[in-house]
Amino acid sequence: MRPVYMVAGGITKFSKASPNKDFRYMVKESFDSAMTDVPDLTLERIDGSVVSYFSDHFTRQLMAGIMVQDYLGLTPKPSRRIESGGATGGMCFQNAWESIASGRMDVVVASGFETMSHVNTWKGNEFIALASDTNFDYPVGGFYTGYYAMMVKRHMYEFGTTVEQLAAVSVKNHKNAMHNPYAQFPAELTIQDVLNSEMVSDPLKRLDICVMSDGAATALLASEEMAYKLTDKPIRITGVGTGTDAMRMADRPSREVILLPHENPEDYKDLKYPGVHSFRGGRVAAKEAYKMAGIQNPLEELDFVELHDAFTSSEIQTYEDLGLCKYGDGGKFVESGAADLNGKVPVNPTGGLLACGHPVGATGLMQAVFAFWQLQGSIGKHFGGDDALQLKNPKRGLIHSHAGTGTYITVSVMERGF
Amino acid sequence: MADNNIRNAKLEEVEQGCVLYNLDPIIMKYHYEVDYIHSYAQDSPFFAGLAKGELKGSRCTKCGSTFATPRSHCMTCGAPTEWMDLPLTGKIHTYTTCYFGGQEFLDETPFTLILVEWPGVDTFFLSRLVGMAPEDVHIGMEVKARFRRLSQFKPTDVYFVKA
Numbered sequence: 001m002r003p004v005y006m007v008a009g010g011i012t013k014f015s016k017a018s019p020n021k022d023f024r025y026m027v028k029e030s031f032d033s034a035m036t037d038v039p040d041l042t043l044e045r046i047d048g049s050v051v052s053y054f055s056d057h058f059t060r061q062l063m064a065g066i067m068v069q070d071y072l073g074l075t076p077k078p079s080r081r082i083e084s085g086g087a088t089g090g091m092c093f094q095n096a097w098e099s100i101a102s103g104r105m106d107v108v109v110a111s112g113f114e115t116m117s118h119v120n121t122w123k124g125n126e127f128i129a130l131a132s133d134t135n136f137d138y139p140v141g142g143f144y145t146g147y148y149a150m151m152v153k154r155h156m157y158e159f160g161t162t163v164e165q166l167a168a169v170s171v172k173n174h175k176n177a178m179h180n181p182y183a184q185f186p187a188e189l190t191i192q193d194v195l196n197s198e199m200v201s202d203p204l205k206r207l208d209i210c211v212m213s214d215g216a217a218t219a220l221l222a223s224e225e226m227a228y229k230l231t232d233k234p235i236r237i238t239g240v241g242t243g244t245d246a247m248r249m250a251d252r253p254s255r256e257v258i259l260l261p262h263e264n265p266e267d268y269k270d271l272k273y274p275g276v277h278s279f280r281g282g283r284v285a286a287k288e289a290y291k292m293a294g295i296q297n298p299l300e301e302l303d304f305v306e307l308h309d310a311f312t313s314s315e316i317q318t319y320e321d322l323g324l325c326k327y328g329d330g331g332k333f334v335e336s337g338a339a340d341l342n343g344k345v346p347v348n349p350t351g352g353l354l355a356c357g358h359p360v361g362a363t364g365l366m367q368a369v370f371a372f373w374q375l376q377g378s379i380g381k382h383f384g385g386d387d388a389l390q391l392k393n394p395k396r397g398l399i400h401s402h403a404g405t406g407t408y409i410t411v412s413v414m415e416r417g418f
Numbered sequence: 419m420a421d422n423n424i425r426n427a428k429l430e431e432v433e434q435g436c437v438l439y440n441l442d443p444i445i446m447k448y449h450y451e452v453d454y455i456h457s458y459a460q461d462s463p464f465f466a467g468l469a470k471g472e473l474k475g476s477r478c479t480k481c482g483s484t485f486a487t488p489r490s491h492c493m494t495c496g497a498p499t500e501w502m503d504l505p506l507t508g509k510i511h512t513y514t515t516c517y518f519g520g521q522e523f524l525d526e527t528p529f530t531l532i533l534v535e536w537p538g539v540d541t542f543f544l545s546r547l548v549g550m551a552p553e554d555v556h557i558g559m560e561v562k563a564r565f566r567r568l569s570q571f572k573p574t575d576v577y578f579v580k581a
C-alpha cells in the first residue's frame with residue numbers, strides 16, 4: 001500500500017434548504033472551494049472520483065453520481081457511487097483512499113451530498129427509517145430516533161448514564177459551532193434548555209438530535225509524490241478501519257468485548273457485549289485504524305476527534321467504542337470536560353452533526369475537511385478569520401462516520417504531513 | 419396534406435395546472451407514489467404463524483444459535499436454521515415511547531416500542547407495547563404476546579401487554 005494524503009477540502013454552508021442550488025451545483029461549489037487551495041491542480045491531473053449520497057428517495061434521481069462527475073467536468077474518467085447509510089461520507093473518503101493506496105490513481109476527488117429539504121421532516125424520517133429492515137422493523141413504527149432511544153435507554157440501565165450527561169454533549173457541540181461559519185445550527189444552550197426541549201423519543205429530546213440538511217463536501221486525495229507537488233501542507237491518512245453489525249438492532253447476540261491494545265479482559269468481566277448499548281462495528285473500525293496508524297492508547301495519542309453525533313447518545317457511546325474511556329464511562333467522560341474544546345481530547349471541536357447539520361452523503365467528508373483544516377492550522381483562514389476553534393498545534397486527529405444502529409462504521413486517522 | 423398536418427400538430431393542453439411554491443428559483447410540488455409488490459419470501463412462515471397466534475423464531479441446525487427475530491441462515495456459522503416456537507411471555511430488554519415518527523406512523527403517536535428478550539434465546543424481538551402509561555414501563559418487566567384478530571400480515575400482527 002502506498003501512503004495517501006489529503007491535499008485540500010471544501011464544503012458548502014449546510015442549510016435547511018438550498019433551492020437555488022441543486023446537488024450538482026452544491027458539489028461543484030465544494031469542489032471549487034477545495035481546488036482554490038491547490039492552484040497547481042488542473043482537471044487534467046485528476047484521475048477520477050468517488051461520489052457519495054445516501055438516499056435515492058431524497059434525490060429522486062437515480063445515478064446522481066454520474067451527474068456530479070459530468071458537472072465537475074471529469075467525464076470520461078473513472079467514477080463510482082458509494083452508499084452506506086449514515087456512514088456514506090466516511091466510506092466515500094476511505095474508498096478514495098483505496099484508489100490512491102492501491103496505486104490505481106494519483107489524484108482522486110471524494111465528493112458527497114444530500115438534499116433532504118425536498119420532503120417534509122416527517123416524510124424525511126420515513127425515508128431514513130426505510131434504512132431499517134422493512135419486514136421486521138420498519139412496519140412496527142419505523143423511526144430512527146426511536147431505535148437510538150432504545151439503545152441509550154439500555155446504556156442508562158447498564159451504566160447509569162444520565163439525561164444531564166446526554167444534554168452536556170448537546171451544549172458542548174452547539175457552543176463550539178458558534179465559531180463555525182459553515183454550521184447550520186450554532187447555539188448557546190444550557191443543560192436545562194436541552195432537558196426542556198420537546199420530547200421526541202424518550203429519553204431523546206429535540207436538542208439531543210441533529211437536524212436534516214442540504215449540503216455538499218469534497219476532499220481531494222493524492223499520492224505522496226503528487227501531494228508534495230500540490231501543497232506544502234499535506235495531511236497524511238495514516239489509518240483506516242471499517243466495522244459492521246447486523247441491520248436489525250434486535251440481532252445483537254452477546255460476545256466477548258473486542259479489546260483495544262490498552263485494555264484488559266478484566267475490565268469487562270460481567271459485561272454483555274455489544275447488546276444494544278454499544279456499537280461493536282465502531283470498536284472494530286477503531287481497532288483496525290489504530291493498528292494501521294500504530295496507536296496504542298487513543299486518549300493519549302489523539303489530539304482531537306470529529307465523530308458522528310447524530311444523537312447526543314451516540315457521541316457518548318462512541319467515546320467508549322473508540323477507547324477514549326472504558327465501556328460504561330462515556331457519560332462521565334463528557335461530564336469531566338475531557339471532550340471540551342480545551343479538554344484532554346476535544347471531540348467535535350467544530351460542532352459535529354448536532355450543530356453543523358447532517359446532509360448524510362456529505363457528513364463524513366465534512367469531518368474530513370474540518371480535521372484537515374485543523375491539522376493544517378488553517379481554521380482561521382477558512383472560517384473568515386475567526387480562529388477560535390483552531391486547536392494548538394494538533395498533530396493527529398480522528399474522524400468517525402456511522403450508519404443506522406451501528407451497521408456501517410468508518411474510522412480514519414489523519415496526521416500532519418509537514 | 420403534409421403541411422396541414424404540421425400546422426395542426428400540437429401537444430394536448432391539460433388543465434390540472436401545477437402547484438408552484440416559488441418562481442425564483444422555480445419550486446414546485448408533485449405527487450410521488452407507487453404500489454409495490456413485496457414478497458416475504460423465506461420469512462413468510464413467520465407472518466403466517468402470527469395469523470395463527472404463533473410467534474416463531476429460528477434455531478441453527480449446526481451450532482444451535484437461537485434467534486428471536488427469525489432468519490433462514492445462521493448469523494454465527496452460516497448453516498440453515500429451522501423454525502422454533504417462542505414462548506408467548508418474555509421480558510422487556512429495552513423500550514422507548516415515540517412522540518413523533520415517520521409520516522406513516524405519525525397518527526399512531528405516542529406509541530411504545532420494546533425489544534423483547536427470552537432466556538436462552540440469543541437475540542431480541544422488536545414490537546409494540548400497548549395498554550401501559552409510558553412512565554410505568556421498565557426494563558425487565560414481564561410482557562405477553564397478543565395477536566390481532568384480523569391479520570394484516572405485518573409484524574404488528576403481534577404486540578405485547580403487561581404479563
Ligand SMILES: [Zn+2]
Nearest residue numbers: 478481492495
Ligand atoms: Zn449456526
